[in-house]
Amino acid sequence: MTASIIDGKKIAQHIQSTTAERVSQLKEKGITPGLAVILVGNNQASRTYVSMKRKACEKIGMHSVLIELADDTTEEGLINKVNELNEDNTIHGILVQLPLPSQIDEINIIESIDPNKDVDGFHPINVGRLMTGGEAFYPCTPYGIIEMLKYEQVELRGKHAVVVGRSNIVGKPMGQLLLKEDATVTYCHSRTADLAYHTKQADIIIAAVGIRNLITADHIKDGAVIIDVGMNRDDEGKLCGDVDYQNCLPKAGAITPVPGGVGPMTITMLLANTAESAERTLTRKTQS
Numbered sequence: 001m002t003a004s005i006i007d008g009k010k011i012a013q014h015i016q017s018t019t020a021e022r023v024s025q026l027k028e029k030g031i032t033p034g035l036a037v038i039l040v041g042n043n044q045a046s047r048t049y050v051s052m053k054r055k056a057c058e059k060i061g062m063h064s065v066l067i068e069l070a071d072d073t074t075e076e077g078l079i080n081k082v083n084e085l086n087e088d089n090t091i092h093g094i095l096v097q098l099p100l101p102s103q104i105d106e107i108n109i110i111e112s113i114d115p116n117k118d119v120d121g122f123h124p125i126n127v128g129r130l131m132t133g134g135e136a137f138y139p140c141t142p143y144g145i146i147e148m149l150k151y152e153q154v155e156l157r158g159k160h161a162v163v164v165g166r167s168n169i170v171g172k173p174m175g176q177l178l179l180k181e182d183a184t185v186t187y188c189h190s191r192t193a194d195l196a197y198h199t200k201q202a203d204i205i206i207a208a209v210g211i212r213n214l215i216t217a218d219h220i221k222d223g224a225v226i227i228d229v230g231m232n233r234d235d236e237g238k239l240c241g242d243v244d245y246q247n248c249l250p251k252a253g254a255i256t257p258v259p260g261g262v263g264p265m266t267i268t269m270l271l272a273n274t275a276e277s278a279e280r281t282l283t284r285k286t287q288s
């Protein structure tokens with residue numbers, strides 16, 4: 001068997017055109033969805049991601065604001081900025097690019113964002129609601145992966161999904177979203193005793209670690225669906241994932257490439273969440 005390659009770019013474009021339609025409907029009602037991105041310091045990778053996010057916003061007619069703060073910004077200074085955006089009616093989504101410089105506590109910053117504008121889905125209110133049900137923003141990367149799997153008509157109900165990685169932004173919410181889709185979920189992490197034992201049983205593997213070639217052909221069963229979240233560099237400096245793509249390709253049922261897989265979906269769901277946030281203000285207004 002040779003895997004079908006899941007084209008994240010194509011699926012992202014499809015969803016973005018739907019979001020563009022939502023944006024134009026909002027504009028007819030006098031609302032332009034607005035996303036504010038806060039970038040602290042001069043991390044080059046963060047800068048690249050942030051500019052990609054802003055370009056995507058502009059392409060679909062959303063308003064986007066970039067706030068650049070110096071590397072030595074204090075926690076209080078950053079919270080003040082977030083509070084300003086919390087009060088700003090032209091802003092429907094706030095994203096504070098991670099990681100932050102070491103003098104700033106990430107948890108305090110995330111908790112300072114109005115949960116109704118937390119389009120990253122990192123605030124404890126949104127994390128809690130993801131687990132208990134109710135209206136929530138889902139973290140963009142795992143949300144994008146679910147949308148991708150649905151688009152590809154990958155059956156999740158009753159399937160065994162193994163999530164490798166348990167970070168708050170990818171691994172943990174990924175497992176919760178798969179659970180919502182009635183998958184049976186296993187989490188693996190750096191203390192997992194025998195990674196290959198678990199991944200070999202998976203119908204679906206989500207690799208979200210940040211180690212090149214961690215998942216090899218020996219880690220997967222025939223026909224498994226492999227989703228590669230990793231963003232690493234190879235010896236030549238080329239972008240690559242956590243999966244040994246070339247060797248897994250002949251064995252897998254379907255696989256996402258890096259680049260062009262999960263990455264474009266992350267940005268797409270950020271736009272979708274911002275549109276949703278703006279739509280919610282409309283229903284809140286008509287209710288009152």
Ligand SMILES: NC(=O)C1=CN([C@@H]2O[C@H](COP(=O)(O)OP(=O)(O)OC[C@H]3O[C@@H](n4cnc5c(N)ncnc54)[C@H](OP(=O)(O)O)[C@@H]3O)[C@@H](O)[C@H]2O)C=CC1
Pocket residue numbers: 141164165166167168169170171188189190191192195208209210211229230231232262263264266
């Ligand atoms: N494509 C996209 O849109 C995005 C890509 N990324 C990329 O995804 C990757 C993961 O990101 P993120 O979740 O933020 O990373 P973190 O570093 O926060 O988490 C990595 C996870 O991998 C686990 N891990 C480490 N080593 C091993 C190992 N040998 N075997 C099994 N598990 C291991 C860690 O375990 P433990 O908890 O025990 O330490 C941890 O849970 C990175 O490459 C990142 O750049 C991230 C966000 C979005």
Ligand SMILES: Nc1nc(=O)c2c([nH]1)NC[C@@H]1CN(c3ccc(C(=O)N[C@@H](CCC(=O)O)C(=O)O)cc3)C=[N+]21
Pocket residue numbers: 048049052095096097098099120140141231239258259260261262263264266267
């Ligand atoms: N508050 C916050 N929210 C985030 O969502 C967030 C963050 N901080 N910090 C960093 C990570 C990483 N992340 C990516 C988004 C898109 C691509 C992406 O589009 N990648 C392209 C390639 C990019 C390139 O060419 O460099 C692809 O895979 O095709 C990658 C990684 C979001 N993150």
